[in-house]
Amino acid sequence: MLPAGGLGLVAVSGGADSTALLLALRRLGCRLHVAHLDHGLRPESDADAEFVRELSARLGLSCTVARRDVAAYRGRHKLSPEAAAREVRYAFLRETAERVGAQAIFVAHTANDQVETFLLRLIRGAGPAGLSGMKPKDGQLCRPLLGVWREEVEAFLKEHGQEWREDATNSDPAFLRNRVRHELLPLLVSLNPGVKEVLRREAEAMADRQREIEAEVFRRLGLNARQIASALEGKPVTVGGGIRVEPPRPPARPSKIDQRLPVPGMVHLAGVGIIRSKGVLVNGWPQSERGVEYVDLELLGGELRLRSWRPGDRFVPLGMEQPKKLQDFFVDERVPREHRARVPLLVSGDAIVWVVGMRIDGRFKVTPSTTRALRLQFVPE
16 A cells, blocks of 8 residues: 555554554554644544644654634535545645655544445435545555454554544534444344454445446457456456557546636637527416526626636535535536536636536525526537
């Protein structure tokens, strides 16, 4: 997970899992930098930060401690406490890793976390890719404890006389993960004492099946075992008939979209298509037309612009009640990563009105009380 001589950034909250991870990596002789984020959500967070500082100093390791206003971030982006904390935390870890020159970011997810994540995704609804759970290595992010149970973590700490901090929110039933941990899992264990290991293996099996599907495609192309291994690693191989299989080259970065949309008027985006706008009077529901959307003109404020999507963009997709990250919307709609920058967004002020060619924001939809609407048409190239 860490190149020889490389620097690893270790995310340490002060809890049992991350404290054990830090000790284990230190015993292996890895070059480490410790990172701790104070979310500012609990009165004891100052003491947690001080615990991590002292532990790092005792181990002779450099340490970065930062504080972020997660509550304010949550309010701005309309997120759950868990989602807001996760987004802020990972942003902090990436920034710190870049600043200190770390090649890997170590986080302390255990086998228990894998099982809980599997059940959470099953409850919320997920396909095979989602149910495959967390990976031991996912790009720069590394999870060395993914095969270790929490009971083993605590036994390791007690064996070495190492204390840790307890987070009271880990018992708060307001969080769905805690209800899965403290209510659902014990119930399942009462039915089958070995159910946690079963669920952990199932998550791993789902991941293996994803690789098996890829491997079967290559087998049908006539690749041997060595070539399949190379192909799965993204290396080019030559099959029968001189056909060369290569990993896809990243597409040229599209030009950034940033253009005013006049009303009435038309904008042509090269390589994307034509967007037309026109104000109309409505009496009841407008007639459905292919490639045409209607929004309530009275709800729009300020100039209309077309722009590219940005990390953190959110809107309320028509048919939903809560805001959704645009990135998650693209994933659900199966928009390839390399095509997302080519999807124009129609915005009014800071609000996304229309993900062009896909979905309007439900807050701007036409209702029976609407009298003036904006007719929007998209003609793709």
